[in-house]
Amino acid sequence: MIKKITSIFLLALLISCSSDNTEPTNSFNVKQLRVDIINSVEAPVVADFSESITQLNNSIITFANTVNEQNLNLLKEAWKQAAANYSLIEVLNIGDIKDSFIQTAFYSWSANESAIESYIASTNEISKEAFNSVATNTRGLSAIEFLIYEKSVAETLEDFKNTRRLKYLKTLGENLEEKITTYTSLWDNFKDTFIENNATGINGGVNQVVNSMYALLEDVKSFKIGQPAGIEKTTAVDATLLQAEKSSYSLFLIEQNLEGIKKLYFGDENGLDDYVFSITNTQELNNRIEAQFETLNTILLKLKTTSLKEALVNEKEEVTNLYNAVRDLLVLLKSDVASTLSVIITVTDNDGD
Incomplete structure (x- = not known):
């Protein structure tokens, strides 16, 4: 009987000590930590970034409708807010988000200035669909920064008399809006997987x-x-x-x-x-x-x-x-x-x- 009890005890000990590649049980709730990362970090910063991308696109539309210094300055401020909020979500490049490479679609720096100018000067199609296949450093936040900050205010306003340049800028905003929808969907689908990943x-x-x-x-x-x-x-x-x-x-x-x-x-x-x-x-x-x-x-x-x-x-x-x-x-x-x-x-x- 003693041998039988001893054998059962040893078997239970071996099972409890075996490596199952899951988190060890202790007083700290690691799953709750993952929940808090989603609720306290991911959710607010992703929401802020999404809102700032929408605001950036709206500012581009306003500027495209009326090209003047006031709207250019508002566009620059909207760009700064979007770039700042991107910098807060940058650390959350994990799991499905990392595998999608979507962060580079938002901000791949520095902009390829010659490629952007060549595209504008060409007869290539300017559309959201076409932009999905061009290099990430010719679109996104870095490309917008180049277009609105490269020259003086007067020179910038003069340059945007070029309708293809203005359309390029507008399409950059539309492309970012499309990407932020994809990005938030990725997080919606991934957050539960992250929380349950022990x-x-x-x-x-x-x-x-x-x-x-x-x-x-x-x-x-x-x-x-x-x-x-x-x-x-x-x-x-x-x-x-x-x-x-x-x-x-x-x-x-x-x-x-x-x-x-x-x-x-x-x-x-x-x-x-x-x-x-x-x-x-x-x-x-x-x-x-x-x-x-x-x-x-x-x-x-x-x-x-x-x-x-x-x-x-x-x-x-x-x-x-x-x-x-x-x-x-x-x-x-x-x-x-x-x-x-x-x-x-x-x-x-x-x-x-």
Whole structure:
């Protein structure tokens, strides 16, 4: 009888310890964390982005109907809002959204200026359908920025007397409206899958989120700061490599990227910080992450008196400090957060050193 009881106990122990590639049962509700990511992060930022794309398209229509300086200025403000809201959703490039590559359809920078001008000068069809097959850096937010910010106000208004140029702009807005419908549908269909995804490993929900945070930080470090500043790849400063260089909005979009990452980490009701605490039983790592965000905010405040384009030349030390602070946050995420949460970082870094 004792042998039989012992055998049953050992069998139960083996079953409970077996690897089923699902999240371990503990006091922290990881599924609720995924619910909160959807409700507190995804839902509001996607709604705001969708609204700003609609507003951008409406502003394009208003400008196309009456081409004047007032409507051009309103269009520029609508562009800035859409670009800012895009920068908040950029960190949510996971699962079906990532697989669809739809984020590049919204914003692929820098714009291919010569290709845009060639298309306008050609007899090629200008339509939503035709634009779906052209390169992403000839449409989307980067193309709109080029068309409305490249030249002076007077020159821009004069250029838009060209009916094909105006039609190109109008079709860019229509294309974005079409893409935002697809984007919100993707999220509507994916959010339940994300919430129910209790797998560990590279396909797990938390793993996807941490990897997306890491990937965006890599892009910020390398493509949005390091390479334009001559810190990575080359020692030459090249402001044309900046995101949103023509609108001088580069720094604010970086700030929005970092805000999106911070929101995802600290959450509202639940965040990754709560998950970390449930494992470590200490706030030490979370405090280091928070301190690093505060360091970044301090540097960004110092740089706010100028554009990043000007800072590359006139504030080189502060730009380097910004680069280093982003790199340090990357290290914390990769070495400490990922290790604590048993996350596998599958993104390769872009470091040119």
